[in-house]
Amino acid sequence: MQDNLQNNFFHQIVSLLQEARLQVVKAVNHTMVYTYFNIGKMIVEEEQNGKERAEYGKQLLKGLSQRLTEEFGKGFSVVNLENMRKFYNSYSIYETMSSISVLDQIPQSVTGVSENEKSQPLTGDFFKLTWTHYTLLMRIDDVNERNFYEIESAKNNWSLRELKRQYDSALYTRLVLSRDKVEVKKLSEKGLIIEKPKDIIKDPYILEFLGLPEKHSYSESNLEEEIISKLEHFLLELGNGFTFVARQKRITFDDKHFRIDLVFYNRILKCFVLIDLKIGELKHQDLGQMQMYVNYYDREMRLEDENKTIGIVLCQNKSEAVVKYTLPENNEQIFASKYKTVLPSKEVLEQLIKEN
Numbered sequence: 018m019q020d021n022l023q024n025n026f027f028h029q030i031v032s033l034l035q036e037a038r039l040q041v042v043k044a045v046n047h048t049m050v051y052t053y054f055n056i057g058k059m060i061v062e063e064e065q066n067g068k069e070r071a072e073y074g075k076q077l078l079k080g081l082s083q084r085l086t087e088e089f090g091k092g093f094s095v096v097n098l099e100n101m102r103k104f105y106n107s108y109s110i111y112e113t114m115s116s117i118s119v120l121d122q123i124p125q126s127v128t129g130v131s132e133n134e135k136s137q138p139l140t141g142d143f144f145k146l147t148w149t150h151y152t153l154l155m156r157i158d159d160v161n162e163r164n165f166y167e168i169e170s171a172k173n174n175w176s177l178r179e180l181k182r183q184y185d186s187a188l189y190t191r192l193v194l195s196r197d198k199v200e201v202k203k204l205s206e207k208g209l210i211i212e213k214p215k216d217i218i219k220d221p222y223i224l225e226f227l228g229l230p231e232k233h234s235y236s237e238s239n240l241e242e243e244i245i246s247k248l249e250h251f252l253l254e255l256g257n258g259f260t261f262v263a264r265q266k267r268i269t270f271d272d273k274h275f276r277i278d279l280v281f282y283n284r285i286l287k288c289f290v291l292i293d294l295k296i297g298e299l300k301h302q303d304l305g306q307m308q309m310y311v312n313y314y315d316r317e318m319r320l321e322d323e324n325k326t327i328g329i330v331l332c333q334n335k336s337e338a339v340v341k342y343t344l345p346e347n348n349e350q351i352f353a354s355k356y357k358t359v360l361p362s363k364e365v366l367e368q369l370i371k372e373n
Contacts, residue, residue, distance in 0.1 A: 030096070038144040039148075044318075046147045047144070049147075049148055049151065050144045050146070050147070050148055050151065051144065051273055052149060053100075053101045053104060054101070054104055054105055054108070054144070055105075056098070056101045057101035057102045057103070057104045057106070058104030058105045060077070060078070060081070060098065060101065060102045060105075060297070061102055061105055061106065064077060064102075065078060078095050078098045078099065078102075079095060080099065081093075081098060082094055082095045082098055085098075100152055100155065103155050104151060104155060105312060107154075107155050107163075108144075108151075117219070145165065145167075145171040146170055146171060147177070148176050149166075150170055150177055150180060153177065153180060153181060153184070154167055154170075154180075155310070157184070160205070161201070161204070162173060162189045162205070163204075164205045164206070165189050165204050165205050165208060165209075166180060166183065166184060166188075166189065168207065168208035168211060169183070169188075169208045172208055172257075173257065178347065179253060180252075182226075182253070183253070185360060186223040186225070186254070186360060187223075187363050187366050188219075189204070190363060190366060191219050191220070191221070191223075191366065192204060192209065192219070195220065207215075209256070209257065211256075211257055211258065211283075211285045211286060213286075213349070214286065214288075214327045214349050214350065214352075215349070215352075217255070217256055217257075217258075217286065217290070217293060218282060218329065218352050218354060219254075219256070219325070219354060219358055220352075220356060221355040221357050221366075222254055222331060222354055222356040222357060223254065223356075223357050223360060223361075224251070224254065224356050224357065224358050225357070225358065225359055225360040226247055226250040226251075226254075227240070227243040227244065227247060227358055229243060229358040230242070230358065235296075236296065237278070237294050237295065237296050240294050240296070241264065241265075241278055241279070241294055244294075245264055250262060255281065257280070257285060258259075258283045258284040258285035258286070259281050259283055259284075259290070260281060260282050260283075260284060261278075261279075261280075261281055262280040262281055262282050262289070263279075263280040264278065264279055264280070265277070265278065266280045267311035268310070268313050268317075270313070275306075275309075275310070277291050277292075277293065277310050278292055278293050278294045279291070279292040279293075279294070280292075283327075286324055286327070287322070287323050287324050288323055288324040288325060288326055288327055289314050289318065289319065289323075289326045289327070290326070290327045290328075290329065291307065291310050291311060291314065291326060291327070291328045291329070292328075292329045292330075292331060293306070293307055293310070293328070293329075293330050293331070294331050295330060295331065295332040296332075297332070297333055298332070298333070298334045298335065298336070299330060299332040299334065299335035299336065299339060299340070299353055299368070300339070301339050301342075301343040303330050303332070303342065303353075304330060304339075304343045304344060304353065304367070307328040307329075307330050307351055308328070308344075308351055310328060311325075311326045311327070311328040311350055311351060314326040325349075326350065327350055327351075328350060328351045329352050329353075329354060330351075330353045331353070331354055331355075331356045332353060332354075332355060333355065333356065334355065335353050335355060340349070340353050353366070
């Protein structure tokens with residue numbers, strides 16, 4: 018009994034220290050980003066003061082790099098200093114800070130913002146990511162696209178690897194091309210907001226992480242096995258709020274057995290999401306079968322406080338006419354989406370989406 022009490026006490030102390038370390042890391046990253054922002058600001062202002070000399074900027078960075086490296090060691094190469102300058106040019110401090118109270122907690126020596134400037138209204142989001150995140154985000158020329166990835170990274174706590182994967186798979190492009198201008202604007206201001214079933218649907222889904230060939234020389238069971246073995250990657254591709262429930266879920270009625278390939282639950286929409294995997298061309302029978310699965314879950318599995326079940330048929334190819342005339346006009350539950358097992362170029366992806 019005493020050992021258990023001591024173990025619980027030990028784990029409480031460990032948890033406290035781990036949380037403290039996490040907060041220290043966050044604070045260091047927070048201060049580092051502001052410091053680099055301000056270094057970039059100072060470089061830009063100094064270059065502008067010496068702009069009459071063409072080589073001034075180049076010599077300035079070279080000299081600054083040498084001095085800072087001697088004083089502080091690694092991390093201040095000319096390339097890194099150029100990134101700091103680009104960081105300042107890419108982000109206006111009045112567009113990226115969301116809270117005056119947060120700004121007040123950071124010394125002026127770090128932010129470069131005077132007390133008078135702090136009183137001015139601030140809009141947009143505060144810097145919430147690490148420096149390595151921003152070095153990737155700075156490469157995105159489209160401000161709306163950059164804002165989207167910044168918001169989603171902070172909201173979903175994406176690692177740099179996850180951010181890179183979402184950018185490489187053109188998540189923003191896939192979402193934009195299926196939305197009107199008003200919804201596109203919301204993406205750049207608030208990120209992806211999930212309010213209805215259609216909000217969680219992508220077309221196509223990019224499954225390059227499975228390592229399968231583009232041609233269908235694999236079976237549906239192979240595809241399912243690979244998804245299960247890389248479930249973390251698949252959940253990232255599915256999007257916000259998904260949790261895994263079951264694979265090959267058996268349902269039975271009239272002495273007949275049916276198996277649903279994959280079952281998930283979306284915590285935001287509060288509903289089950291059923292996924293069936295199809296190799297090759299989508300058939301109307303595939304949609305009919307999914308409709309049966311969805312009806313079963315709605316009537317037998319869904320609780321009173323849960324929303325209606327969503328069904329997604331993932332296929333390699335589909336006819337929009339087949340989808341249109343198989344599903345009811347007011348359909349909000351059954352969806353058919355293509356999937357790609359290799360990462361297409363942005364141009365190919367845009368063309369693929371426009372064909373849907």
